Every structure is written in structure tokens, then in C-alpha cells.
Amino acid sequence: MSQKSLTLVLLTMFACSGILKAQQTFSVSVDEVKNGKVKVEPAIPADGKVAEGTVLTISAKPDKNYALDAVYYSVKGMWGDMYHECMASPYEVVINQDTKLGASFIEEDEVDHLMVAQNIPYAKPGVKQLKYDVFAPEGARNLPCIIIIHGGGWIWNTEDIMRGMARELTKSGKYVVFSIDYRWAGNRDGDEVGNTMADIIGDVFGAIAHIMEHAADYGGDPTKIAVTGDSAGGHLSAVAGTMPNKIGDGGFGQTEGVFEFMPSYMPENKTVDQVRAEMMAAIKAAAPSYGVFGSDRLNHYSEDPKADDSWKEAIAPLSNIPNAEERKIPHYLTRGTKDGLIPDDGVKPYVDALVEAGQRVQYVQVGGAGHAFFDWKPDDNTKATFKKYGVYYINEMETFFNSVFYQKN
Known part of the structure; x- marks a missing residue:
């Protein structure tokens, strides 16, 4: 059996036995941001697909006369979008399902x-x-x-x-x-x-x-x-x-x-x-x-x-x-x-x-x-x-x- 054929046979055996598994990916997007800016690191790929277990860091900066309300990620839940939030930036998110990222800002005089x-x-x-x-x-x-x-x-x-x-x-x-x-x-x-x-x-x-x-x-x-x-x-x-x-x-x-x-x-x-x-x-x-x-x-x-x-x-x-x-x-x-x-x-x-x-x-x-x-x-x-x-x-x-x-x- 040639080396190439042997490799194909081994890959097939590994795949069937579950040793080789394709890494799961999830859809990740950033919500529209008003009154501030959001940066996600590492950058989300153009197709929006992010590998399971990836840690994304969300940083947020308010516009003038605004303050950070919260940095967040949301997932689908029993009552629609369910939010997980932090009132400080940056915020780390571990991707394990389809996720939306974003930040909310509020008028500065509401919190000053x-x-x-x-x-x-x-x-x-x-x-x-x-x-x-x-x-x-x-x-x-x-x-x-x-x-x-x-x-x-x-x-x-x-x-x-x-x-x-x-x-x-x-x-x-x-x-x-x-x-x-x-x-x-x-x-x-x-x-x-x-x-x-x-x-x-x-x-x-x-x-x-x-x-x-x-x-x-x-x-x-x-x-x-x-x-x-x-x-x-x-x-x-x-x-x-x-x-x-x-x-x-x-x-x-x-x-x-x-x-x-x-x-x-x-x-x-x-x-x-x-x-x-x-x-x-x-x-x-x-x-x-x-x-x-x-x-x-x-x-x-x-x-x-x-x-x-x-x-x-x-x-x-x-x-x-x-x-x-x-x-x-x-x-x-x-x-x-x-x-x-x-x-x-x-x-x-x-x-x-x-x-x-x-x-x-x-x-x-x-x-x-x-x-x-x-x-x-x-x-x-x-x-x-x-x-x-x-x-x-x-x-x-x-x-x-x-x-x-x-x-x-």
C-alpha cells in the first residue's frame, strides 16, 4: 500500500472513531453602537464564524458627554436576547454559542x-x-x-x-x-x-x-x-x-x-x-x-x-x-x-x-x-x-x- 493510501485509510479510521473532529464554530456579530465605539480583539472573521472556546475581549469608549452603561454579550434565551453585562471595560467573553457583542452608553449626567x-x-x-x-x-x-x-x-x-x-x-x-x-x-x-x-x-x-x-x-x-x-x-x-x-x-x-x-x-x-x-x-x-x-x-x-x-x-x-x-x-x-x-x-x-x-x-x-x-x-x-x-x-x-x-x- 502506498504512503498516500495508508494516510487516507488512517484519517478515515480516526474520523470514524471520533479521534479527529472538526472544531465547532459559532456565529458572532457586533450590535449597532450608539454614542460610543466598540473594539473586539481578536477581530471577528469576515464570515462571522468564531471557533468554540475563543476568548474575545470587548473594549468600549464613550463619545463626549456620554459614559459607559455596560459592555455586554447576548445569547438566545427563553425570553429572547438574554444579556450578560459588565459596567467596566474591557470585558472578556468565551464563545460557546451564537453570540452578539456590544456596548451601551448613557448620558454622563445620569451617572456623574x-x-x-x-x-x-x-x-x-x-x-x-x-x-x-x-x-x-x-x-x-x-x-x-x-x-x-x-x-x-x-x-x-x-x-x-x-x-x-x-x-x-x-x-x-x-x-x-x-x-x-x-x-x-x-x-x-x-x-x-x-x-x-x-x-x-x-x-x-x-x-x-x-x-x-x-x-x-x-x-x-x-x-x-x-x-x-x-x-x-x-x-x-x-x-x-x-x-x-x-x-x-x-x-x-x-x-x-x-x-x-x-x-x-x-x-x-x-x-x-x-x-x-x-x-x-x-x-x-x-x-x-x-x-x-x-x-x-x-x-x-x-x-x-x-x-x-x-x-x-x-x-x-x-x-x-x-x-x-x-x-x-x-x-x-x-x-x-x-x-x-x-x-x-x-x-x-x-x-x-x-x-x-x-x-x-x-x-x-x-x-x-x-x-x-x-x-x-x-x-x-x-x-x-x-x-x-x-x-x-x-x-x-x-x-x-x-x-x-x-x-x-
């Missing part, structure tokens, strides 16, 4: 009052590093803290999606704002054992514990906290507002009738009893937006065979509202009248139960708005919706917060 600290780590109970972002007005000192919890069906998004709200809430100079991340339900983060709703709630309380420990570093007062969030974050912020009394180390459902949430971060010098007491005293207001409050629409995400409806009741704010004589937690709730995910009759029972418990509550329906109008993403449609509905009602929400933290005696 701010000190932003991004990706502050607070815990790593699983595969994903948990973190939060801080938005502090210049010169902040002993200001009340607002903690924002993002939505995404408990299975998507990060704290980045709430940066528009965070920036808006700092413009008056009255608040330091923290936007937190948490584990995704099930195996979405790559954890071998799926994350339950009790785990997620533990992350929320862990983030708050870490923020209380470090709030003063950013000019915040750890004894004055408000919580807000939208959609899944609406549920989680209602939990944070109404249920810090459930913080404990007794486990969730492991002992019959015992449902406690262990914070995924605990200060070294404090017991769980101390953290519970301090958090109950510090959280003074809640503003859940278009959230889920009743057990009938909640999932505990547990595979424990003992899990039953009582496990859902234990994660439902509607079932755990404190009486105002024991602990006051005023509420401000919003919902868009065209919200196809959260109906009015999904919010009204929570409002009625708060009233029945003697709590102060304001429920505002936003005419014409759909779901997620407090979100912020790089696309023009999301930005336009935020400006149309989000800005006004964030300011209304801040008026509510002012009534709690700045009311004159």
Missing part, C-alpha cells in the same frame, strides 16, 4: 453623581460566586440603604438588570443602593444538587447580612434598610420584608413544622440569633413590584419526598405577614395593568392581608404597562419602557421610602 462598586462577593455556597453591586451618591454618609433583588423567574438574570433603578434611586442623594445576585433554582448554575427556594431565600438574607456588615464602607446606615425587587425579586423582597423572623439554623422542612432560612453568609462574630434580631430591626420598608405572594403560584424546588403544600406556605409572604402591633413593615406595591404574568387578583389578596394585619400599604396599578418595566437592558425597547414607566414610578417609590426614613416628627 455616583460611586459604583461592582461585583462585591458575599458567598459561594455552590458553583456560582454570589455578589452585589453598590451605587452610592458622592459624599454619602449614614444614608438609609435600599436593597434591590432582581427578577427572572428565579432561574435567570443577574443584579445588572436593576442598575437603571439603582441609579434613579440615588439621584436625590438620600440613599445608598445595593443590587444583589442569588443562586438560580434547580441546576441552572451547574450545581449537582438543585437549589431550592429555601436556598435562594437564604442567599437573600446572606446578602443582606453582608451588606449590613459593610454598609458603612459605602456611606450607608446598616440599621435603616428598605427592600425592593421585581417579578421573582418582588416575591423575594416581600419575603425579606415580612419574614426575617424565619432566619435560623433549624433547617427547612427537615423537622416537621420547622421552616427556617439559613443565610448563605454569616458574619464571623455573630450568632444566627443576633443576625435575625438585627435584620428584623433594620428592615423597615418593602416595595415589591409585580411579584408572586401566594403559595398557589410558588414552587419550593425541593426534591425531598416529604415536601408538600406546607413547604410552599413557608415561602409565601401572603402566609407570613406580621401583625403591625408586633412589627411594622409598610409596603408599596406596583403592577402594570397589561401585565400578562401577574394578574390583579394575584396581588390584591396580599394587599388585603397586609391591611388586615394593620400594615400600611399602597398599591398602584400602572396604566398601560406590562411586565418588568423596572428592568434595564442595553436594547432600545427596554430603555424606552423604563423611561416611559419606570422613572416616574421609581420616583413615586422613593417618596414612599422618604415617608419611612425622612418623616419629620
